[in-house]
Amino acid sequence: MVERADSDPTAKVTAAAPRRAWRRSGWWAPGEDAKREARGLSAWTRGRAVAALAVLTAGLLAFHRAVPNSLGRLGSLLEGFLPWLGLVVVVLLGLALLRRSATALVALLLPVAAWTYLFGGLLLPGAKPGAHDLVVVQHNAGDENTDPAGTARALADADPDLIALEELVPQALPVYEKTLAPDYPYHTVQGTVGLWSKHPLTDSRPLDIKPQAITEPWSRGLRTVAHTQHGEIAVYVAHLPSVRLRASGLASSWRDESAALLGKAIAAEKLKTVILLGDLNGTVDDRGLTPLTSRMNVADRGFAFSFPAAFPLARIDQVMARSATVGHIRPLPATGSDHLPVAARITLEGSVRIP
Structure with missing residues (x-):
């Protein structure tokens, strides 16, 4: 079976x-x-x-x-x-x-x-360099930076026309001046912010952007004129107040007030072409910077997150321009600061005095 x-x-x-x-x-x-x-x-x-x-x-x-x-x-x-x-x-x-x-x-x-x-x-690649371009570097150098000389050399290696620095402390300032002098013979420092330039600078002065509630000495803005082969350019360097994340939310009222004062000064600027470099303690999407972003062009290529340097989450170091285009912006290698430097290429449209 x-x-x-x-x-x-x-x-x-x-x-x-x-x-x-x-x-x-x-x-x-x-x-x-x-x-x-x-x-x-x-x-x-x-x-x-x-x-x-x-x-x-x-x-x-x-x-x-x-x-x-x-x-x-x-x-x-x-x-x-x-x-x-x-x-x-x-x-x-x-x-x-x-x-x-x-x-x-x-x-x-x-x-x-x-x-x-x-x-x-x-995310798109930046345009090719043009004949009317300037390269600029913005960096919050850090008041606890133990290597200002190395920081200065790193910034100069990018070969920019202009270098803006914030948090310049008295003991580090002579080091920056000595290290940058060979390539950047012109510079101005007002309070804790400064600008180094390959082009002559004139009419340099401090810029009052201090919030009303701050009573102690506080100078974190400047205005100067760079005389380039493309004409006169008003250059502003600013370090807006920090913001703080607290249990009650974001504390940014001082930053917003300072941004409004800076925006008012730029609106009154007589030169047509303006470049703003600074640690603005805010991104270009932050409505607190509307007094600036509503008047100026921002970078159209690149994220360039700059803070914190150890793990960058946001770009609060900004390059903006009026009557000029801010092209690709990129971070530079870390220095002794808690910020990363950023470099940008600016295409000029011409610079004339507004009557």
């Missing part, structure tokens, strides 16, 4: 095991999708929470100005780290793929489009 192979109990157990493992792995046997759809778990109904988060992220990107600043300056806090919402989009994409949710994937098109519109251009 011959027994049929399918009558063997072991064979039945062996055949059933892969099917159970198949279901446990999350990949369903034929007909399983139909059962899940019958329970309302189709690709279009799964992942609704992920889709909602995607829409929220898109809203924050597109309408960040609508986030109120009245409560702890939440709007400025969001805008300070706005580019990093791109990482949220990446995480949501992973969740959407894990959930195999068509709804979430479609919803993610919204934050992707918003982020690309706001920041995609910064």
Whole structure:
């Protein structure tokens, strides 16, 4: 007598095991999708929470100005780290793929489009150098920098036309002057900010951007005129007050007040072409710097995160210009400061005095 192979109990157990493992792995046997759809778990109904988060992220990107600043300056806090919402989009994409949710994937098109519109251009390569370009370097040198000579040499290695420095302390200033003198014979220092130039400087003076509540001596702004082969350029160097993150929110009222004073001074500037270099303690998306960003062009290429130097999260060291274009901006190698230097190329449109 011959027994049929399918009558063997072991064979039945062996055949059933892969099917159970198949279901446990999350990949369903034929007909399983139909059962899940019958329970309302189709690709279009799964992942609704992920889709909602995607829409929220898109809203924050597109309408960040609508986030109120009245409560702890939440709007400025969001805008300070706005580019990093791109990482949220990446995480949501992973969740959407894990959930195999068509709804979430479609919803993610919204934050992707918003982020690309706001920041995609910064990823493009910079234009080729032109005949009317200036190279500038901005750096908060740090009042605890133990190697000012090395810092000065590192900045000079970028071969800029202008070098702006903040947090110049008395003991380090002679070192900067001596180290930069061979290549930068012209310089002006007002308080704790300074400018070194390959071009002659005239009409240098301190700039009053001190918040009203500060009563002690405080000089962190200057204005001068650089005489270049392209004409006269008004150059401003500024170090706006620091902001602090507290339990009550972002403390930036002094920074905002100082930015308003600086913006007013630039608006009154008689020279057409203006370059602003400084540690502004805010990103160009931060509404606290609107008195400046509404009047001046900002870099159109490059993120150049500059602070903190150990793990840069934001660019608070800025290069802006009026009647000129700020091209690609890039970070330079770390120095002894807690900021990274940034270098930018500026294309001039011409510089004439406004009557």
